Amino acid sequence: xxxxxxxxxxxxxxxxxxxxxxxxxxxxxxxxxxxxxxxxxxxxxxxxxxxxxxxxxxxxxxxxxxxxxxxxxxxxxxxxxxxxxxxxxxxxxxxxxxxxxxxxxxxxxxxxxxxxxxxxxxxxxxxxxxxxxxxxxxxxxxxxxxxxxxxxxxxxxxxxxxxxxxxxxxxxxxxxxxxxxxxxxxxxxxxxxxxxxxxxxxxxxxxxxxxxxxxxxxxxxxxxxxxxxxxxxxxxxxxxxxxxxxxxxxxxxxxxxxxxxxxxxxxxxxxxxxxxxxxxxxxxxxxxxxxxxxxxxxxxxxxxxxxxxxxxxxxxxxxxxxxxxxxxxxxxxxxxxxxxxxxxxx
Numbered sequence: 001x002x003x004x005x006x007x008x009x010x011x012x013x014x015x016x017x018x019x020x021x022x023x024x025x026x027x028x029x030x031x032x033x034x035x036x037x038x039x040x041x042x043x044x045x046x047x048x049x050x051x052x053x054x055x056x057x058x059x060x061x062x063x064x065x066x067x068x069x070x071x072x073x074x075x076x077x078x079x080x081x082x083x084x085x086x087x088x089x090x091x092x093x094x095x096x097x098x099x100x101x102x103x104x105x106x107x108x109x110x111x112x113x114x115x116x117x118x119x120x121x122x123x124x125x126x127x128x129x130x131x132x133x134x135x136x137x138x139x140x141x142x143x144x145x146x147x148x149x150x151x152x153x154x155x156x157x158x159x160x161x162x163x164x165x166x167x168x169x170x171x172x173x174x175x176x177x178x179x180x181x182x183x184x185x186x187x188x189x190x191x192x193x194x195x196x197x198x199x200x201x202x203x204x205x206x207x208x209x210x211x212x213x214x215x216x217x218x219x220x221x222x223x224x225x226x227x228x229x230x231x232x233x234x235x236x237x238x239x240x241x242x243x244x245x246x247x248x249x250x251x252x253x254x255x256x257x258x259x260x261x262x263x264x265x266x267x268x269x270x271x272x273x274x275x276x277x278x279x280x281x282x283x284x285x286x287x288x289x290x291x292x293x294x295x296x297x298x299x300x301x302x303x304x305x306x307x308x309x310x311x312x313x314x315x316x317x318x319x320x321x322x323x324x325x326x327x328x329x330x331x332x333x334x335x336x337x338x339x340x341x342x343x344x345x346x
Contacts, residue, residue, distance in 0.1 A: 036055070040087075041089035047090075085116065088328075095126070103147060119156050124162070157335065159328070160282040175335065183305070188216070196248050199217060199221055206252070248274070248278070255281055266297045280303045282305050304321055
């Protein structure tokens with residue numbers, strides 16, 4: 001191997017804490033620069049730059065804009081023939097704009113003769129519509145998966161899909177990453193005694209995810225009984241488990257969209273006497289009245305990852321963002337070198 005150097009890869013959280021030290025490996029930096037290409041859409045360029053920095057390669061050159069009528073204009077400004085291309089584009093709001101932009105990028109790479117195209121989707125939109133829960137409704141998650149595959153993606157790299165079965169909607173390999181260890185590492189740094197800690201699931205559907213957090217952090221378990229009135233409204237009723245009076249409550253969810261569910265859970269937990277309340281989520285979508293609701297919730301802390309940009313983050317002084325760039329970057333490196341991605345979770 002020419003130009004080989006030994007590099008020890010470290011996976012850290014956003015505050016710099018050590019998450020995992022990978023074995024020293026021989027990295028052919030010339031080969032990586034020549035064949036591995038990271039391209040970014042406009043959805044979250046900051047995350048793309050962090051990923052490229054972790055890999056030690058420049059971000060690919062691409063011009064993305066809009067025609068006067070709103071159609072997406074795109075041009076690749078470098079040769080990617082024969083390259084292993086990773087397109088970083090979460091489908092966060094504006095969802096339709098970012099989704100179509102991802103499809104256009106995939107098509108451009110396919111027509112530019114990329115050897116392999118991997119769609120890196122840190123946040124996968126349309127994930128809620130993953131089944132027919134009533135008559136005459138679409139399964140939009142499957143439709144979007146079909147669009148991505150038909151556009152020309154050979155693989156997908158996603159993080160914390162709202163429903164795990166969405167992996168099966170793609171007719172190409174899917175690598176599914178989890179941000180829970182990064183979130184848990186931040187909360188572990190708070191050194192909350194186990195006998196004072198309660199891990200809260202905001203609804204019955206999040207119990208499995210909450211149990212994983214409990215396994216890492218310890219403490220007791222409680223579940224908020226959530227009843228959904230319609231697609232926009234939910235109602236929190238009872239608390240199962242506990243007790244939580246005088247204790248510190250950590251409420252985990254995979255995403256915060258309008259913040260109705262998680263803020264409703266905050267009200268229930270506070271009514272049962274929790275002394276401190278923290279929120280944790282992978283995807284901070286934060287649309288509609290989310291910011292206002294989180295401001296009114298007056299929780300002790302909100303911890304999210306940077307899978308989605310947060311334009312109004314300054315309005316939430318208690319918000320902490322931890323980075324998933326090194327986790328995504330290490331997964332990209334392993335996919336590129338045909339190494340095990342599941343090793344990241346051993």
